[in-house]
Amino acid sequence: SQQGEEDPQALSIQEGENATMNCSYKTSINNLQWYRQNSGRGLVHLILIRSNEREKHSGRLRVTLDTSKKSSSLLITASRAADTASYFCATASMDSNYQLIWGAGTKLIIKP
């Protein structure tokens, strides 16, 4: 079952602007992961943030995690046309050491 929810479902911005996507979840987690998917095919892992971390950076990506609100955000700074893709959050539950629970994704369109 899908327990993560991304917000917004779709986002369209101009190249160079920042894009922020949010993810909410329901259960206690061990970690939360963000993935990118182009054209409905393979998913690419972007970043993993553990439950005891509050913020993590990777290049132009910044992820925050608020376990009290059961939410996370993904910020892409200085967006590029190549960032156009769907972005998914996936949570690793405390109850399972292997299964990821996925949201429905945010479709991001960067206009040149």
Add this chain to the structure above:
Amino acid sequence: GAGVSQTPSNKVTEKGKYVELRCDPISGHTALYWYRQSLGQGPEFLIYFQGTGAADDSGLPNDRFFAVRPEGSVSTLKIQRTERGDSAVYLCASSLGPGGQDTQYFGPGTRLTVL
């Protein structure tokens, strides 16, 4: 190094036929996962292998679906008596350790279309 590969990339079949989808994980990865993804949705868990055994097959929708990983490397997802509702992209992923603790690396997927 080589990533996860899946074959075929596209499969069109007729309702009622049998299909096999293959996944070749990253060498040395003990954990392997099959997911199914419909348009506009996130991946839906099907089955998880740790080594040769299916540690969790609770996501398989019914007994028409079966998966094997006989030597702990390549895995095959088998679908009998295909139905139109089986049309989706089937994704395979592997990880070094259990995927909840470790990064899952995904293959490009197999797009299955049942006519």
